[in-house]
Amino acid sequence: MQAEREHLDALVGRLTGALRGAEVLTTSYRGEASQFVRFNGARIRQAGSVRQGELTVELVDGRRHASAAVTVAGDASIDHPRLDRVLADLRAQVAVVPEDPYLLLAEGQPSTERIGRGALPAPDDAIHAVLAAAAGRDLAGVYAAGTTTAGFASSTGQRNWFESATFNLDWSFHLHADKAVKNLYAGTVWDPASFARKVDWSLRQLEVLARPPLELRPDDYRTYLAPAAVRELVEMLAWGGFGIRDQRTRQTPLLRMHAEGAAFAPGVRIVEDTAGGAAPDFQEQGFVKPPEVVLIDGGRPVDLLVSPRSAQEYGVPTNGAAEHEAPESVAMAPGHIPADGVLDALGTGLHVGNLWYLNFSDRAACRTTGMTRFATFWVDGGEVVAPVNVLRFDDTAFHLLGDHLVGLTDEAELLLDPSTYGHRSTASARLPGALVEAMRFTL
Amino acid sequence: MIDDLADRLAQLLPSDLPYCSARAVEERSEHLSVRQGVVEPVRTALDAGVMVTVWDGGGSGYAATSDLSDAGVLAAIEEARRWARHTAGIAVLATPPLGHPTGSYASPIEQDWASIPLADRLDLLRQQAEALAVDGRIVDWSAWLSLVDVDSVTVTNGGGRVVQRFRHVLPGLRATANEGANTQTRTFGGGAFCGQGGVEVLDRFGFADAAARIGAEAVELLLSPNCPTGTMDLLLAPDQMVLQIHESIGHPLELDRILGDERNYAGTSFVTPDMFGTYRYGSELLNVTFDPTVPGQLASYAFDDDGTPATREVLIRDGILERPLGGTVSQARSGVPGVANARACAWNRPPIDRMANLNVEPGTATFDELVASVERGVLMETNNSWSIDDSRNKFQFGCERARLITDGELGRVVRNPGYRGVSATFWRSLKGVGGPETVTVMGTPNCGKGEPNQAILVGHASPACLFADVAVFGGE
Numbered sequence: 001m002q003a004e005r006e007h008l009d010a011l012v013g014r015l016t017g018a019l020r021g022a023e024v025l026t027t028s029y030r031g032e033a034s035q036f037v038r039f040n041g042a043r044i045r046q047a048g049s050v051r052q053g054e055l056t057v058e059l060v061d062g063r064r065h066a067s068a069a070v071t072v073a074g075d076a077s078i079d080h081p082r083l084d085r086v087l088a089d090l091r092a093q094v095a096v097v098p099e100d101p102y103l104l105l106a107e108g109q110p111s112t113e114r115i116g117r118g119a120l121p122a123p124d125d126a127i128h129a130v131l132a133a134a135a136g137r138d139l140a141g142v143y144a145a146g147t148t149t150a151g152f153a154s155s156t157g158q159r160n161w162f163e164s165a166t167f168n169l170d171w172s173f174h175l176h177a178d179k180a181v182k183n184l185y186a187g188t189v190w191d192p193a194s195f196a197r198k199v200d201w202s203l204r205q206l207e208v209l210a211r212p213p214l215e216l217r218p219d220d221y222r223t224y225l226a227p228a229a230v231r232e233l234v235e236m237l238a239w240g241g242f243g244i245r246d247q248r249t250r251q252t253p254l255l256r257m258h259a260e261g262a263a264f265a266p267g268v269r270i271v272e273d274t275a276g277g278a279a280p281d282f283q284e285q286g287f288v289k290p291p292e293v294v295l296i297d298g299g300r301p302v303d304l305l306v307s308p309r310s311a312q313e314y315g316v317p318t319n320g321a322a323e324h325e326a327p328e329s330v331a332m333a334p335g336h337i338p339a340d341g342v343l344d345a346l347g348t349g350l351h352v353g354n355l356w357y358l359n360f361s362d363r364a365a366c367r368t369t370g371m372t373r374f375a376t377f378w379v380d381g382g383e384v385v386a387p388v389n390v391l392r393f394d395d396t397a398f399h400l401l402g403d404h405l406v407g408l409t410d411e412a413e414l415l416l417d418p419s420t421y422g423h424r425s426t427a428s429a430r431l432p433g434a435l436v437e438a439m440r441f442t443l
Numbered sequence: 444m445i446d447d448l449a450d451r452l453a454q455l456l457p458s459d460l461p462y463c464s465a466r467a468v469e470e471r472s473e474h475l476s477v478r479q480g481v482v483e484p485v486r487t488a489l490d491a492g493v494m495v496t497v498w499d500g501g502g503s504g505y506a507a508t509s510d511l512s513d514a515g516v517l518a519a520i521e522e523a524r525r526w527a528r529h530t531a532g533i534a535v536l537a538t539p540p541l542g543h544p545t546g547s548y549a550s551p552i553e554q555d556w557a558s559i560p561l562a563d564r565l566d567l568l569r570q571q572a573e574a575l576a577v578d579g580r581i582v583d584w585s586a587w588l589s590l591v592d593v594d595s596v597t598v599t600n601g602g603g604r605v606v607q608r609f610r611h612v613l614p615g616l617r618a619t620a621n622e623g624a625n626t627q628t629r630t631f632g633g634g635a636f637c638g639q640g641g642v643e644v645l646d647r648f649g650f651a652d653a654a655a656r657i658g659a660e661a662v663e664l665l666l667s668p669n670c671p672t673g674t675m676d677l678l679l680a681p682d683q684m685v686l687q688i689h690e691s692i693g694h695p696l697e698l699d700r701i702l703g704d705e706r707n708y709a710g711t712s713f714v715t716p717d718m719f720g721t722y723r724y725g726s727e728l729l730n731v732t733f734d735p736t737v738p739g740q741l742a743s744y745a746f747d748d749d750g751t752p753a754t755r756e757v758l759i760r761d762g763i764l765e766r767p768l769g770g771t772v773s774q775a776r777s778g779v780p781g782v783a784n785a786r787a788c789a790w791n792r793p794p795i796d797r798m799a800n801l802n803v804e805p806g807t808a809t810f811d812e813l814v815a816s817v818e819r820g821v822l823m824e825t826n827n828s829w830s831i832d833d834s835r836n837k838f839q840f841g842c843e844r845a846r847l848i849t850d851g852e853l854g855r856v857v858r859n860p861g862y863r864g865v866s867a868t869f870w871r872s873l874k875g876v877g878g879p880e881t882v883t884v885m886g887t888p889n890c891g892k893g894e895p896n897q898a899i900l901v902g903h904a905s906p907a908c909l910f911a912d913v914a915v916f917g918g919e
Contacts, residue, residue, distance in 0.1 A: 036895045040704045044530045048505030049522055050791045050895075052492060058484075069488040075512040082489070093485050096562045101481060123529055131533065141707040142894035170894070172707045178834050180706065249583035250621035251628070259624040356710075359830040361841055362859050362918035364626045369839045371832040373710075390832045392839060392863070420895035422789075443837050443863050 001149060001163050004031060004053065007074055008151060011083060015057065016155040018087055024060040024105065025155040028284040029053065031072070032423050034146035035123055039171065042134035044127070049146075052423070056284065057083070059090035063099035066090050104308040104318065106152075106286035111159040114281055118165035118188030120145050129192065130169065133199045140180075141171030148424050152286040160288070162280035164188075164426065169195075170418040172374065173202050179213070179387060181205040182228075182354055182374040186416040205353075205375045213387045214378050220438040222349030224342050224379075225400075227413040227431045232355040234270070234330055234431060236368050237397060239360075242272070242295045243325025244304040244314055253366040253397075257301055262398050264299035265405040269333035271295060272305060272321075277329020278416060279426040282320070283307075289320035295327070299402070331430040335408025342409060344382045345435055350391075351377045351384065361394055369394040369442075392443035400436050409433040445469055448511065449596040449604060452493065455516050456600040460524075462498040462539035463600040465516065466748060467491075468790035471592045475564055477572040478585035482565055492790035497523035498539035502531030507791040540775035541749050543603030548745035550610040550639035551738050556590055559642060564588065567651075574654035575618040578662045582621045586654065589613040595790075597750055605746045611900060612644035613637040613888055616654055620661040627664035627858055629657045629843055632682040633825045635885040635903070640739045647739070647884075660844060663856055670845050670860035670917030676820030677862055677913040678813055678875075681883035683842050684905035686826040688803055689887055691866035692724075692731055693901070695835035696758060697892075698769025698781055699796040709892040710833030713867055714764070716779055722764040725870030730804040731759040733768060733782045740800045741886025741902035742786075748794040751783035758782075758801075762871070770796050788897035795893050800902035802884075806876025813875045813909045815851040821915055822846045822853065823860050831866075839863045859918025875909030882906045 012027050019025055031053035038045040053072035058065055068086045073079050121129070126143055133139070145167035152160040168186040181202045185195050225233070240246035241254045256262035274281050275291035282288045285308050294302040305321035306314075322328070337345045350372075358370035369392060376388045396402075409432040417427040445467065452465040470490040476483040493516060494507040504526020506519040556564075571586035591611040598604050616631035636648035645651065679687060699705060700712040714722075735744050735753040744753055751771050758766050769777065770785030773796050785794035814822070828841030845860035846853050884904040891898045 034895075038704070038894050040535060040702070040706070043535045044502075044533050045535050045704050046505070046793050046795075047503075047526045047530050047534075048494075048496075048507065048793060049526070050507045051519075052507070052509045052791055054490070066485040066487070069486070069490075071489060071491045071509045073491075073510045073512065073515065075510055075515060078511060086489070089487070093487075093561060096560075097485055097565070098482050100484065103484075123526075127529060127533075138703075140703060144895065170707060174703070174706055178711055178832075182707065249619060250626045251583065251619055255626060256624050356833055357830045359828045359839075359841070361828060361839065361861055363828075364624060365919055367918070369828075369830050371830065371837065373833050390834070390837065392830075392832070392837050394839065421891065421898055424895075443839065443865075 001147065004074065004149060005161065008055065008153070011055065011079055012153040014080065015083060015087060019155060022061060026058045026286055027153050028056045029151040030423060031149040032146060034144060034424055037127055037143040039130065040140045042131060042137060042139045057086055057090065059087065059094055060105065061094050063103050064094045064097050065100060065103055066093040066097060102309045102312040104312045106154065106158060109158055109286055109288050112282060112288060113161045116164040116188060120165055120167050121190045129195065138174040139171055140174060141169065143167065143169045144418065144420060144424055148426060150280045152282055154286055158286055160282040160286065164278065168416055168418045173206050175206060175209050178390060179209045180374050181209065184415070184418060208377060208384050209375060209387045211386045213389050215389050216391060218442045220440050222346065223436045223439040224346045224349065224351050225434045225436065226353045227415060227433050229352045229355040230431045230434050231415055231429045232358050232370065233397060233400060234332065234429065236358050238326045238330060242305050242327060243321065244306045244310045244316065245325055247304055248314055253360060253363050254301065255364050256366065256398065264296060264401040266299045267335050267408060268299045268401050269297045271331050272327040273329045273331035273430060276331060276430060278428045279328040283322045287318055287320040293319050328427045332412065332432060334410050334412045334432040337407045337409045337435055339409040339411040339433065342433055342435070343379055343384065346379050347382060348380050350388065351379050365396055366398055367394065367396040391441045393439055394442040395440040400439060404437045406435040406437050445594040445596050445606065449598055449606060452516065453598040453604065455513060455520070456598065457520060458600055460497055460499050460600060462541060464496045464597055465493050466595065466597040466790065467493040468593060468595045470789065473590045474587065475568055476585060476587035477565065477568040479583065480572065482569070490789065493519065494790050494793065495519040495523045497527045499524060499527040500531045501537040502527040502529065502534050504530055505793050536772060536776055540771050543599045543601035544746060544750040544752060545604050546745055547605065548607040550608065552610055552641040554642040556641055571616060571654040575616060575658040577655055577658035578620070580620045580622055580662055580665060581618050581658055583619040584658065585617050587615045597748070603750055605750055607744055607746065610639055610641065611637065611741065612640060614645055614650050616657050618658040618661040620665045622665055625665060627661055629661040629664065630825060631657060632885065633827060633843065634888055635682050635685045637886045637888060638739045638741050638884065639743055664844060664858045667856045667858045669919060670821065670857040670915065672916040674912050675915055676817045677910045677915060678817065678820060678822040678848065679908050680822065680824040681885065681905045681907060682825045683823050684803065684908055685885050685887060685903040686829050686840060688801060688903050688905060689798065690829060690831045691835060691838055691869065693768065693798040693801045695866060696768045697796045698767040698773040698777060698779065701767060702773060702776055705892065708894050710835065713834045713836045716777060718764055719766060719779060723762055723871065724759050724764045725762045726873040727762045728806055728873050728876045729759055729762045729870055732757055732802050732804060733784065733799060734802055735783065735799045737800050737884060737902070737904065740884050740904065741900050742799040743902065744799065747783040747785045748787045749785040751785065753783040756782045768796055768798060770794065786899060788899040792893065792895060792897045795897065797899055798890065798901040800904065802904040803906065803908065805879045805882050805906040807878050808875050810877055810881050810907055813877060813907055814848055814853055816875060816909065817848040818850060820848040821860060822848055828861065836866045838866060857917065861916050863914045869910065872911045872913065873908060874911045877906030877908065
């Protein structure tokens, strides 16, 4: 990582040295050296590695500015002429664009460093550990591992740096058709005993899945949502529900909360927990994030995520949110239902391990639809009876986290985001399970 | 740049391997946007890198790097060799089914965007954004334009060399109206009005004339009642058919899903290999093609990213399922004939089975005839919500706007329209297919799938289509 960091410093120094007059330059960087092994049927479908870096350069002259994201090769003979060209192109664009009333530059922000180092297994060791667990079984999934880096540097001298080394095994055991159990094993140090416990848990679930499945008719059912299922619901809220731009333009799915005083249950507290998450503590424009932003407390809205641009537009302080104003390290406070007693608390109803493919069926009402997926069971008298064929729900969060919420479990689970669109994600969620008195299923 | 790189890569590839390829991609993009009269920061990007793939000794592996120096490429070749060794004997396929093709492709362009200076491009968006704000109840409005140029070259150690140059144009308009706790948004085709080409792509979809209508329709929706609930006929406009085709024909027919590759992420399929040639997927009116040869459609190309020459193939003929969406590797694994659809979203992701241009072929009915045939039903336009189970069967979709149809006449506008169904039976209820004059050639810019994840451009063309006895509902 040191060579990567020194190369970037040299690039930023070169760009800074080429500035003219009152020009200011900011840069943000994201890089990774990752291994990906994809499994199907306990064999390898694809395996390989990706080494990449991208530097976003923003040139500012007064209130005019433009930005360019450029792949960094790590080789000066490629990067120097490429960035020289980028600077010239940005200068030409800045000469054309109008002044931006919403430009806000990071000033007085601290330089920071957050480095997390791991002990990742060699590719062969990881492959063999997974295939050993998969012996005689039908396993599908992906092992992703390696280092991720992020940085910010400006011509005014601010420097922020983030490194992490993690692995994320996102896998499922399959019985037949869509009957499967999903699990995640993620961290910074591969511990065979921890992995074995995860495998054992999946195998116990798989035994229940082997029973004849129930086909439930559409209806309202008492339902326990495991933390992974709660994550899907919270991600929907995060799709415009916690940012100031969507709140001010009335596009938030929590519109009824803001316009009519609707509320979640008093025990619902949701925060952007940067201190407890795994993401960088600074954003692309160099603003450092506070350790925590309280989004919902006592079931009601508190603060909103405010990007620098929105701060200028709406005349409020920024709290270091990224442009999309969605949480990256969301956390929900636990409740009082014993996590090891959810079956007793559920009594009779549905135990949902995962939800899948959620979307709004009426955004303004925060009405959401989606599917059950992977291990979903019917529970009777606190005992698991049988797996349940997939069901579609269509219900509003004001019921699920509001007047129909019985309670939350007393433990919140840390879920590292396995997403790899473009690059490996550093987002995470820390969430409890939720027991709902009546959840509406429609298909 | 890409031609010089092709020469250099060809020299660097080792000749002692059964199969080795290098796929280099250079993507240049520009994103312009005007929101509420303010020109947002101009964003451009250059993404360049190479993926080396090695098949050797019963295994295969890849290494992707943004270091395009000779040393960087040679290091990637060694890395890919190591992965081939790691996977030897435990890979799903031991021997490479891939060839060494030569050829080229370039998006057809009538007017290059280089002929329109940046200031004029911004002025165009400024005018459209201004035209969206037709009423004080419009609380947010924006116009944008994304231009994405992709040059790719694939060379192989057997003399293969494919060079393709794509020029994608993705325009957008959006107006949001609000009153109290009611918010309605209307867009320019939900992002589906996009394609390959130059400036002419905007004219293809009437971009310059759409803004005022979109703004007015957002306000109209605000004042409209909710869509009624019930079982009725459903007429889908092409900009909703895009989604219907994509989710309930495209994804279920992907052969890698059928083979189980996606079971941990994007899902499996209710389609099984034994269905090809006999299964009734839809009514006799349903004809579906995989057609990467349509000029100007978003996912047209001459070769897929495994180098397989791309040709038009019929997937569903007169309602009967004939062929899956499976590339050369999936075909070798399954023994089922497929299409040239192994595609990667970028240099840093390996090819997997994707849709390219997946189109419903036109029928003979005029739009007026389709409406006239409906006693009680609804016309839905422009997708805004999509959800389907992991076998691609139980779906629920929502649209921006709908109009009631009663006794063969289009009636009032209704808001928050949605409908539910099951793929395996929905297409059998297809009872009317619009003729060529109802067809729109469109695309979907963000189809997500794969581990590691990939979001890719795909194309869809469709006429208006009429379905019988669909479960329809509204908001609240």
